[in-house]
Amino acid sequence: MEGYLLGYTLRGQKMFKRGDPFLRSVEREVNTKIICQQSLNELEEEYAGGGDDFYKKIVVACAMMKLYPSKVRGYLISYDALSYLGFNEDSLYILDKADRLFGSDMGVAARKLDRLIKTNRFSEIYDLINSRLDIFISHSKKDNRFFNNLKKFAEITKDKTLLGLLALPSSPVEDLDSSFFKVFDFSEQNKLLDVLIGKRRWKDCEYAIWEFYRMGNRTYEFFVKSVEELPYENFFTPRVMFFRMDAFKNHPGVIYFFEKSFQSVFNRCEISYAVDIFRNAVLHIGFTDALIHAGARLAALGGDVGVDNEAFWAEKIKRIPATIICMTRAHQVAGWRGEKERARAIRYFAEKNGIHLPLEKESCENRRGRVAVCVSGQLRGSWRDFIENTNSISKKIDADVFVDIWNESVLAPPRFAQLNRYLGELVNELPVEYRSAHEFSKKFPKVFKRITERVSRKIDAKYFSESIDNSHINLHSAFEFEEQCVEKFPGLRLKAGFNQAKMYFLLDQVFRSMSNHEVRVRDRYDVVIRCRPDMEIDLPSMDKFIEAVRDQRNLIYVTYLTPMGFGDQFAIGSREAMEVYSGVWRKLVESGIFRYEEYFESSVEVNAAEELLAAHLVSNGIDVRVLRPRKSIFSAPVILSEVDISNELKEDLECIGDPKLELFYDAYQKFYSERIL
Known part of the structure; x- marks a missing residue:
């Protein structure tokens, strides 16, 4: 275990923590600028002229940080540019370094406050604020964004003292007896929470939770109540996410708190923090299926948790079924990278322990061919938006477009869940x-x-073919598909009906459409971009991400994570990796349920599709990285189109x-x- 932990520390000495071909390209260009010894003024002018080219901005900012390490400016703009594109681990690494070097700088403090609020790490905000409260209040009077962040924090945490210092009113509670807050015994506080819950006084309960937390209550009984969602809250509510993280922080031996904490951090794409939680759980809980599932996903996301190392899991074989996926992943990754000797060693090790692995993955040649945009799913709302968004992406990168959608467009999403x-x-x-x-x-x-x-209309395939450049359109009947599912795959019905099954079916179909076209024209695409028809995506420096997946053939970029899975809205990968991405439907046909093999069973039905996608990519040796588009919204809201x-x-x-x-x-x-x- 000591060697495993040491490896992580040593690898932190690189310019970037995240293993990523995009950042390797940045590092090469930064080194060129270092050799040229550009002046600070030249770098400032180049950064200001970068506009929307965030690749260029990251290069210039990191060069400034390396060339002029005594100037805080380079650290600040490096953090800004990296976090804008979703490189959270590296931006946080730079911010932490800036905090050590320039701790009194308010530019560093402002970014740290903003980061902690966005990631719901409120206990660390208290540590940050309490050390410099007077300075922070004074600065908030001059910096509107800083003021708004303090205001947001005070409102979330129901902190009357901080609201008063900011000259803001505090929201009154229903009829909460002030004597509640004269109770300092933690067991009595927990009993009072039970009273409020029993009387369904939810707002008072929320207020009391925060007050008792500020009084120092960190008992197990307190966190059991505070991690639960109140009727007007959901998983994404900042209060809920914070208490789930803090519960595990204070009680690292409780597997329930680990699962809740990990899901919150994973969903926020905070991979470094998720790795810390994983490592802490290993030390206090040991190895369970839940931990190995989490570790496998983190490994695919670049987290240094050891699950790709077959020797590390040697003693876990035969005791933990989930370990099989780690062996499978290690074997597949070796194949993707052309490491034949390692792949053979892993196979021998696995067979010795009674594990049957799939055939070796052949390493893929780095080609410079064409790009295909594959659009699949349910078209909702405006046809015009869909056409404009698809043409916008394809024209930027000179791509062919393949569209497999249902033959009716609808105005409304299936559930009224996201406004x-x-x-x-x-x-x-x-x-x-x-x-x-x-x-x-x-x-x-x-x-x-x-x-x-519910309002729908038939799709005009000819109209779309004429309106979308270089496009190949195929329509499918959702009614017929659902009838087949009822007859052949009833186990694929979830709370939203067969929507998730429909998604995977069209993912498979659009990739088949592209493959059939390749046969006809006797050529192959080397990069595939997958989009939904009801999403508007604007990704800066898309050409650089395309080059990145050309360099690393088992890498896919996605735009978000779910509590235990990978998002399905947008993806960029090599043709080979995207073939794996598009192949989940075949696994569903084999199993007839949303479960991946015997050792990856979905625990959260609402995210079953994303969890299944994660399990599929992980076990096939695909690496996944999360990027942040400039815009990622549902492009056809009903009231802006037809109603x-x-x-x-x-x-x-x-x-x-x-x-x-x-x-x-x-x-x-x-x-x-x-x-x-």
Whole structure:
């Protein structure tokens, strides 16, 4: 174990912590600038002129940091540029270094505060604030963004003291007896929480949880209550995510707290922090299926957790079935990289322990061919948006487009769970208290009824073929597919019906469409980009990511993670890696259920599709990296495309009587008038 931990420390000496061909390319160009000894002014001018070319900005910023290490500026803009594209581990590594070197600099403090708020690490914010409270309050009067972050933190944590220092009002609780906060015995505090929960006084309960936490309550019983979602909360609520992380931090031997904590951090794409949680769990809990599942995913994401090392898991063989996936992954990765001797050694080791591995993966030649854009899924809302978004991507990279979608487009998503799926960017015009789907449906009943009505229309394949450049369109019947699933694969029905099965089926179909075209033209694509038809993606420096997957053939970039899986909205990979990505449907046909082999069973049904995708990619030796597009939104919200809700909105607003909603109404009128021009 000591050697395993030491390896992680030594590898931290590189310029970048994340193993990634994109960053290796950055490092080469940074070294060129170091040799040229560019002046600080030249670098500043080059950075300012970088515009939307964030690859260039990262190169210039990191060169400034290396050439002028006594200047905080290089660290700050390196952090900004790297975090903008989603390189969280490396940006945080640089920010931590800047904190050690320039701890009193408010630019560093402001970025650290912003980062900690975005990742819901509120206990660390208290450590940061308490050491320099007067300075922070003074700075907030000059820096509006800094003020807003302190305000957000104080409002989330119900901190009346901090709200008072910021001259902000605190929200009153229902009828909470102030004597509650004169109780300092932790067991009595826990009993009081039980009383509030029993009486369904949810707002008071939330307020009391924060007060008791500030009083120092870290008992197991306290965290058992505080990690649960209140009726108006969900998994993504900052309070819930924080207490799940802090529960494990204070009780690292509890497997339930590990699972909740890991899911929260993994979902935030904070891989370094997730690795820390994993390593801590190994020390305090040992090896369980849950830990090895987590470790396998982290290994695929570049986390240094040892699960690719067959010798590391030698003693776990035969005791933990999930270990098989680690052996499979190690074997497949060796094949992808052309390490034939290592692949043979792993196979011998596995067979000795009674494990049957798939055939060796042949290493892939680095080609410089064409790019294919594969679009699959359910088209929702505006046809015009879909055409514009697809043409925008294909023209930037001179790609051919393959589209496999259902033969009807619908206006509304299957479930009213995410308000932005209906309102798009108009969500940002709503006051915060109206932005959850649950609250909106209660406050705007007439609008809710109008926008959730199921409306569909037949797709005109000829129209799309003529409107999308270099495109190949195939339509499929969702009705016929679901009938077949009912008959042949009833186990693929989840809470949202057969939606997840439909997704994987069309992923397979669009890749087949591309492959058939390759046969006809006697040529092969070397990079494949997968998109959904109802998403608008704007990715800076896309050409650099394409080059990255050409260099590392078993690498796929995705745009987000779920609590235990990989997101399906957008992906870039080599043809070989994307063939694996598109092949989940064949596994579903074999098993008939959303489970991957015997050792990867989905525990969260709502994320079953993403968990299955993660298990499939991990076991096939695919590495995955998360990037952050400049824009990643559902591009066809119903009210911005086909439905006029002016009357319903006006009636609901009259009933609510909140003057803060006038701006939202004006914004809707403006958006709608522009859409119909």
